[in-house]
Amino acid sequence: MPEIAPFKGIVYGPDLAGEASRLICPPYDAIPPVMQQELYGSSDYNAVRLELPAEPDPYAASASRLREWLASGVLVQDGEPALYPCFQTFEDEHGVTRTRKGLFAALRLYDFAEGEVLPHERTLSGPKVDRLKMFRETGANISSIFGLYADPARQVDEAISAFAETHEPLIEATFQGVRNRLWRVTDPSLIAAAQSVLAGLKVYIADGHHRYETGIAYRNERAASNPGHTGREPYNYIMAYLTNIYDEGLLILPIHRLVHGLPSFDTECFIKRLDKHFTVWELPGHKALDEFLAGCAKCISYGIVLPGVTLGITLDCKPEEALSTPVPEVMQQLGVVLLHDLVFGQILGITAEATSKESNLVYVKNEQEVFDAVASGKAQMGVVMKPTRVSQVIDVAASGEVMPQKSTWFYPKAMTGMVFHSLEKEA
Numbered sequence: 286m287p288e289i290a291p292f293k294g295i296v297y298g299p300d301l302a303g304e305a306s307r308l309i310c311p312p313y314d315a316i317p318p319v320m321q322q323e324l325y326g327s328s329d330y331n332a333v334r335l336e337l338p339a340e341p342d343p344y345a346a347s348a349s350r351l352r353e354w355l356a357s358g359v360l361v362q363d364g365e366p367a368l369y370p371c372f373q374t375f376e377d378e379h380g381v382t383r384t385r386k387g388l389f390a391a392l393r394l395y396d397f398a399e400g401e402v403l404p405h406e407r408t409l410s411g412p413k414v415d416r417l418k419m420f421r422e423t424g425a426n427i428s429s430i431f432g433l434y435a436d437p438a439r440q441v442d443e444a445i446s447a448f449a450e451t452h453e454p455l456i457e458a459t460f461q462g463v464r465n466r467l468w469r470v471t472d473p474s475l476i477a478a479a480q481s482v483l484a485g486l487k488v489y490i491a492d493g494h495h496r497y498e499t500g501i502a503y504r505n506e507r508a509a510s511n512p513g514h515t516g517r518e519p520y521n522y523i524m525a526y527l528t529n530i531y532d533e534g535l536l537i538l539p540i541h542r543l544v545h546g547l548p549s550f551d552t553e554c555f556i557k558r559l560d561k562h563f564t565v566w567e568l569p570g571h572k573a574l575d576e577f578l579a580g581c582a583k584c585i586s587y588g589i590v591l592p593g594v595t596l597g598i599t600l601d602c603k604p605e606e607a608l609s610t611p612v613p614e615v616m617q618q619l620g621v622v623l624l625h626d627l628v629f630g631q632i633l634g635i636t637a638e639a640t641s642k643e644s645n646l647v648y649v650k651n652e653q654e655v656f657d658a659v660a661s662g663k664a665q666m667g668v669v670m671k672p673t674r675v676s677q678v679i680d681v682a683a684s685g686e687v688m689p690q691k692s693t694w695f696y697p698k699a700m701t702g703m704v705f706h707s708l709e710k711e712a
Contacts, residue, residue, distance in 0.1 A: 287392060287393065287395065287401045287402060287483060287484065287486070287487070287488045288392075288393040288480070288484065289368075289390040289391065289392050289393070289479065289480055289483050289525075289527070290366070290390065290391040290393070290480075290522060291366035291367050291368050291390070291391070291470075291471070291476050292366055292367070292390070292391040292519070292522070292524070292706055292707075293362050293363045293364070293365065293366055293367070293707070294362070294363050294367060294369055294389070294469070294704040294705065294706065295355070295360050295361070295362045295363075295425070295704065295705040295706070295707060296360065296361060296363065296455065296456065296467075296703075296704050296705070297330070297359065297360060297361075297456070297702070298358045298359055298360060298361045300358070301330060301359060302455070302456055304328065305456045305457060305458035305465075305702075305703075306458045306459045306460065307327045307328040307331065308327075308328055308330055308331055308332055308458065308702050309331075309332055309458045309460055309465065309700045309701060309702035309703060310324050310331060310332045310333040310336060310337075310460075310700065310701050310702055311460075311698045311700065311701065312336065312428040312492075312493070312496075312698055312699070312701055313336050313337045313416075313428065313701075314412065314495070315698050316333065316336070316337050321333060321337055321339060322339075325339060330354065330359050331702070332427070332701045332702030333701075334346075334347070334350055335347045335350060335351055335423070335427045335701075335705075336427045336428055336701045336702075338350070343419075344418045344419055344421070344422040344423070345422060347419060347422060347423050347427070348422040348423045348424075351423050351425060351427075351705075360705070362707065363469065365471055366471070367469045367470055367471045367476075368388050368389070368390050368470045368475075368476055368479060369388060369389035369390075369455075369467055369468065369469055369470070369703070369704050370386070370387070370388045370389075370445040370448065370449060370467070370468045370470060371387055371388060371389055371465065371466065371467045371468075371526065371699070371703055372384050372385070372386050372387075372449065372465075372466045373385045373387075373463055373464065373465050373466075373534070373697050373699075373700075374463070374464040374466075374534075375462060375463040375464070375696075375697055376462065377536055378538070383533065383534040383536065384533075384534045385528060385532055385534030385535055385536070385697070386442055386445060386446060386528065386529075386532055386534060387526050387527055387528035387529075387532070387699075388441070388445055388470075388479070388526070388527055389429060389467075389524060389525070389526050389527075389703070389704050389706075390479075390524075390525055390527060391519070391522035391523070391524060391525075391706060392430075392432065392488065392522060392523055392524075392525035392527070393521060393522050394497075394500050394501050394504050394521060394522060394523055396501060400487070401487065401488065402432070402487070402488045402489075402490065402497070403487060403488070403489050403490065403682040403683065403685075404490050404494050404497070404682060404687055405489060405490065405491075405678050405681050405682040405687060405688050405692075405693070406490075406494050406687055406688050406689070406690055406692060406693070407494075407687050407688070407689065407690055412495040413495050413498055413499050413502070416495055416496055416499040417499050417502055417503060420499060420500070420503040420708065421503070421506075424707065424708045424709045425705055425706060425707050425708055425709075426496075426500075426523055426524040426705065426706040426708065427701060427705055428493075428496065428524075428699075428701040429493065429496075429523075429524040429525055429526045429699050429701075429706070430490060430492065430493030430494075430496050430497050430500075430523060430524070430525050430526070431490070431491045431492035431493055431525070431526050431528070431695060431698075431699045432488040432489065432490055432491060432493075432525045432526070432527045432528075433488070433489045433490075433491050433527070433528055433529070433530050433535075433675075433678070433679070434483060434486045434487065434488055434489070434527060434528075434529060434530070435486060435487070435529070435530045435531070435679065436482055436486060436529050436531065437531055439529060439531055439532075440478070440482045441478070441479050441482050441483070441529065442529050442531075442532060444475055444478055444479065445468075445470070445475075445479075448468060448470060448472075448475065449466070449468055452468055454466040454467055454468050455467050455468055455469050456703055458700070458702075458703070460700060461697075463697045463700075465700050465703060467703045467704060483527070487682075487683070488525070488527065489530075489678060489679055489682045489683075490682075491528075491678070491693070491695045492693075492695050492698070492699070496523070497523060500523035503520060503708070504520050504521055507520040507708075508520075508521075518710065519706070519707060519708050519709060519710065520708045520709075522706075523706075524704075524705075524706035526699035530675050530679065535675060535695075536695070536696050537672045537673055537674070537675060537678070537693050537694065537695055537696070538650065538672055538694045538695075538696045539650075539669075539670035539671055539672040539673070539694065540648050540649070540650055540670060540691045540692070540693075540694050541648070541649050541650070541651075541652060541654070541655050541667060541668060541669050541670050542624070542629075542646055542647070542648060542649075542667065542668040542670065543646065543647040543648075543649060543654075543655065543658050543659075543663075543664035543666075543667050543668075544629075544633065544635075544645060544646060544664060544665050544666045544667070544668070545645060545646075545647065545663065545664045545665055546644065546645050546665075547633060547634075547635075547645060547665055550633070550665045550666070552591050552592065552594075552666075555591075555632065555633070555666070556591075556596070558632045559589070559596075559598055559628075559632065562600065562601060562602065562607055562627060563598035563599060563600055563601060564598065564599045564601055565596055565597075565598050566596065566597040566598070567594060567595070567596055568588075568595045568596065568597050569595070570595055571595070571652075571653075571656060573595070573597075574588040574590075574595055574597060574669060575652075577597035578597070578669065578671050581597075581599055581671075582671075584599050584600065585599065585600040585604060585618070585620050585623055586598060586599040586600070586620070586671065587620065587624060587628075587668050587669065587670065587671075588655075588668065588669030588670075589666065589667075589668060589669075590655050590656055590659045590666060590667040590668075590669065591659065591666050592659060592660070592662075600623065603617075604617035604618065604622075604623055605617055607623060607626075607627050608622075608623065608626050608627065609626055609627075609630060609631055610626075613684060613686055615680050615681055615684045615686055616681065616686055616688075618677070619673070619677060619681070619688060619692070620670060620671060620673075621670070621673070621688065621689055621691075621692045622688075622689065624668060624670075625640060625689060628668070629646070633645075647664070648691045650694055652669055655667035655668075655669055672693075672694075673688070673692055673693045678693060
C-alpha cells in the first residue's frame with residue numbers, strides 16, 4: 286500500500302511566477318548540451334541551473350544556487366504541506382490535443398522487493414552516482430520521478446479536475462509546445478481522499494528509475510547516520526508525479542534505432558537473413574510504413590530503413606522459437622526484446638556489451654531522423670519501432686521483470702521547475 290504525503294513545496298516566487306515559461310526545463314537526462322546552453326540563455330533563474338549546472342562542479346553550484354535563490358526570494362517554500370496537481374496539454378503525433386493529468390506528491394520510498402513501487406526498466410550505475418552526489422549536496426529533489434497507478438474509477442482524476450476548474454493555477458508555463466499548469470491543494474479532505482485511493486494501489490515507475498534508486502540509497506545513508514531516525518523524515522520520501530494509466534492524456538511514443546559502424550554490413554545479405562524469420566514487404570516510403578505498422582497493432586513488426594529501400598517486416602514464428610535464450614512469457618511479446626536478440630544479436634552480431642555501450646546503436650525519437658540518417662550515410666540502417674503499450678509496462682513491472690533500456694518514451698516529460706521538494710526537515 287504505497288504511502289503518499291503532502292509536502293511543503295518550493296516554488297518560484299511571485300515576482301518570477303509570471304515568467305515561468307522561461308524558467309522550467311526537462312529532467313537532466315533529457316537535456317542535450319545545445320538545449321542546456323539555450324536554457325541558460327533563457328533566464329538567469331532557469332531550473333536547468335539547479336538540475337544540470339554547466340559549472341565544473343555542478344553539484345556545489347546547484348547547492349549554492351538553491352540556497353541563494355531561497356534567501357533572495359527567487360524561490361519560496363510553502364508554509365503548509367500540499368499536493369500539487371499538474372496538467373500538461375499538448376498535440377499528439379496526429380495533431381489531436383490531449384491533456385495528461387497528474388499530481389506531484391511525496392512518495393514514500395520502498396525497496397523494490399517490497400512490491401509497492403515497481404520498476405519496468407534496467408538502470409546503469411553512472412547516472413545513479415551522479416544523482417546521489419546531487420542529492421547529497423542539495424538536500425533536495427530538483428526533479429521528480431514519474432509514476433503510474435491503475436484506478437479505473439478515476440477517483441483522484443475527477444477530484445483534481447474539479448479543483449482545477451474552480452481555481453486559477455499557481456504556475457502556468459509553456460515549453461516546446463506543451464502547456465504546463467500547476468495548482469496547490471491544501472484541503473485536508475481532498476488530500477485524504479487521494480491518499481486513501483492510492484494506498485490500495487501499486488505505483489509503477491514510468492520515468493526516473495535512476496532517481497528512484499538514488500532516493501533509496503540516499504535514504505539509507507541518512508537513516509544510518511541519524512541516531513534519532515523515525516522513518517517520517519523528508520528523506521524517506523521522493524517527489525513523484527503520479528498519473529492514472531486510465532488517463533486519456535497518457536501517451537507512450539516509440540524510441541527508434543539506428544545501426545552504424547558494422548564493418549561487414551551487406552544490405553542484400555541482411556535482407557536474405559531477415560526473410561528466414563519474417564515476412565518482408567517492400568514499401569514505397571515513409572507514409573506507407575506508418576500505415577503498415579498501424580495495421581499490425583498486435584503482431585511483432587518493425588520498419589526497416591535501408592539506403593534506397595523501406596521494408597515492413599512481421600515475425601512469422603512464435604517469439605520463443607526465434608529467441609536465442611528462453612525469456613519469461615511476459616517478455617516474449619515485447620518487440621524491443623526480440624529486435625535486440627534476433628535482429629541485432631543473431632543476424633547482425635551486435636553483442637550485449639556493444640548494445641549497453643551504444644557502440645553500434647543510436648537511439649532517436651523522431652521517425653524522420655531515421656530516414657535522414659540512413660539517406661545521409663550516418664547510419665547503415667534504421668529500425669522504426671511501434672510504441673510499447675501501457676498494459677505491457679504494467680504487466681512487465683508486475684511480473685518482476687524489467688525491459689531493456691530505451692523501451693519507452695512517456696510524452697511529455699514531467700517538467701523540472703514546477704515545484705521542488707526539500708529532503709531536509711521542514712520548518
